[in-house]
Amino acid sequence: MAAEVATTAAAANGPDLTHLESMIRENARKAKSIYLSSTASASGRKRIRIDPALASEDPDITKSALSLRLHAEYNDLQTLPEAIASKLPAAGPRKKKAKAPTAADAAPSQSEEHARKLIEGIPASKNVAGGGANSSALVLSRRPAGGSSSSSTTSTPNNAQRNEPQHMSLTRRSDVLAQPRPDWHAPWKLMRVISGHLGWVRALAVDPDNQWFASGAGDRTIKIWDMASGALKLTLTGHISTVRGLAVSPRHPYMFSCGEDKMVKCWDLETNKVIRHYHGHLSGVYTLALHPTLDVLVTGGRDGVARVWDMRTRANVHVLAGHTGTVSDLVCQEADPQVITASLDATVRLWDLAAGKTMGVLTHHKKGVRALATHPSEFTFATGSTGSIKQWKCPEGAFMQNFDGHNAIINTLSVNDQNVLFSGADNGSMSFWDWKSGHRFQALDTTAQPGSLDAESGxxxxxxxxxGERLICGEADKTIKIWKPDETATPESHPLEWKPTMVRRRF
Known part of the structure; x- marks a missing residue:
């Protein structure tokens, strides 16, 4: 009776605080579940643990505990100390190798999925590992992996059955196509043998009117021959050593010659006399070429440079320096690169004639490059080295294809407008190629003159x-041989012997 009176008196004297007591007990329960269950690790850092029963009852406890855990465990590790960061390379985080999904991974618990959604900035992506749609990985193909092979994707519960494990591998590019069929060309046969020189025939040039051609040889003379009959018309003397280069101007009555005596001469074909000398080379001059539209002469030789001369004033306009070996051959053309030089240092250089500087260097050859040839109608050229003939595209000098099969020291290359490439070698072997496909449709050996040595068949x-119907060859047996296509040959009598191969032609 006394307790009831006290309770009634207390209720009459003040407000009812029973609802505050329930709130205090609930807050104490939450605080105890979050804070009192934390334990100290070996390093002294607090680790938060959550009662799974309480976490499932109240999601707010899970969110609060997750936030506390992130701050308690990782707040001090957001940035590395300066002493450690300075030693590490500036690179992104390393990707972990994804493991093959198991049955447990395929069906994660609801609590893990719920906790993942609580972390902002880390969405529940369908493809966690690299190689997704926005990946910059160098992947050429994907295919489902079989058995226990590793996978590059992980699946969430929503797409576990849809996305199978995938395996990325490098495959052969799709541009590896079959070799195109070459054009048919008639076989070439020997038409005429011209004798008259007393030394190796090292230089040839054709008249712009196609009436005659000139030859220079080791006997220090230049001879003019009739194109139709092969008869000797004129002999020019003046060099005191082997004549190595000849060029006839299409716009002037001039012929230019160079030799191992360091001399570059300009001949007036109306008087058959030397009217100009171009002095400057420090050693033998092995090659020369005329610019097709400018009054410019370019020469190259053993001193490793190509010199650009003003044809009329004899001024040395440019010294194209860069090669470390003998400049063995060079060509000129109207468009850039206007000068292309080949050297025994195994490189080919493309030159900007206006600036006198190198536009590009081709280093694909392994041995000295002795021969150059430009196509008369295409913007392409070929280079010849020991056992290697390569085709290039102007102006950047992009590699196009190899002409495989002529395993000898290539001394000379020539190409006509019927897409026939000729290569002549030091051992007397000859090859005729289809320019488009690189197919060798004819290979033979030259016949040395009776009485000459076998070594003189080069x-x-x-x-x-x-x-383009006559091929003139100067040989080491002191003769000039003229070749022409066989007029009686047909595709039926001389069928194309060609088998397609899987090759990568252009890259």
Whole structure:
């Protein structure tokens, strides 16, 4: 009776605080579940543990505990100390290798999925590992992996059955196509043998009117021959050593010659006399070429430079320096690169004639490059080295294809407008190629003159006439041989012997 009276008196004297007591007990329960269950690790850092029963009852406890755990465990590790950061390379985080999904991974618990959604900035992506749609990995193909092979994707519960494990691998590019079929060309046969020189025939040039051609040889003379009959018309003397280069101007009555005596001469074909000398080379001059539109002469030799001369004033306009070996051959053309030089240092250089500087260097050859040839109608050229003939595209000098099969020291290359490439070698072997496909449709050996040595069967120079129907070769047996296509040959009588191969032609 007394207790009831006290309770009634207390209720009459003040407000009812029973609801505050329930709130205090609930807050104490939450605080105890979050804070009192934390334990100290070996390093002294607090680790938060959550009662799973309480976490499932109240999601707020899970969110609060997760936030506390992130701050308690990782707040001090957001940035590395300066002493450690300075030693590490500036690189992104390393990707972990994804493991093959198991049955447990395929069906994660609801609590893990719920906790993942609580972390902002880390969405529940379908593809966690690299190689997704926005990945910059160098992946060429994907295919489902079989058995226990590793996978590059992980699946969430929503797409576990849809996305199978995938395996990325490098595959052969799709541009590896079958070799195109080459054009049929008639076989070439020997038409005429011209004798008259007393030394190796090292240089050839054809008249712009296709009426005659000139030859220079080791006997220090230049001889003019009739194109139709092969008769000797004129002999020019003046060099005191082997004549190595000849060029006839299409716009002037001039012929230019160079030799191992360091001399570069300009001949007036109306008087058959030397009217100009170009002095400057420090050693033998092995090659020369005329610019097709400018009054410019370019020469190259053993001193490793190509010199650009003003044809009329004899001024040395440029010294194209850069090669470390003998400049063995060079060509000129109207568009850039206007000068291309080949050297025994195994490189080919493309030159900007206006600036006198190198536009590009081709280093694909392994041995000295002795021969150059530009296509008369295409913007392409070929280079020849020991056992290697390569085709290039102007102006950047992009590699196009190899002409495989002529395993000898290539001394000379020539190409006509019928897409026939000729290569002549030091051992007397000759090859005729289809320019488009690189197929060798004819291979033979030259016949040395009776009485000459076997070592004198080398082909030293070659040139097509303006019609492209005559090939003139200067050889080491002191003769000039003229070749022409077999007029009686047909695709039926001389079928194309060609088998397609899987090759990568251009890259």
């Amino acid at each position: 082909i030293m120079s070659s040139i097509f006439d303006l019609s």
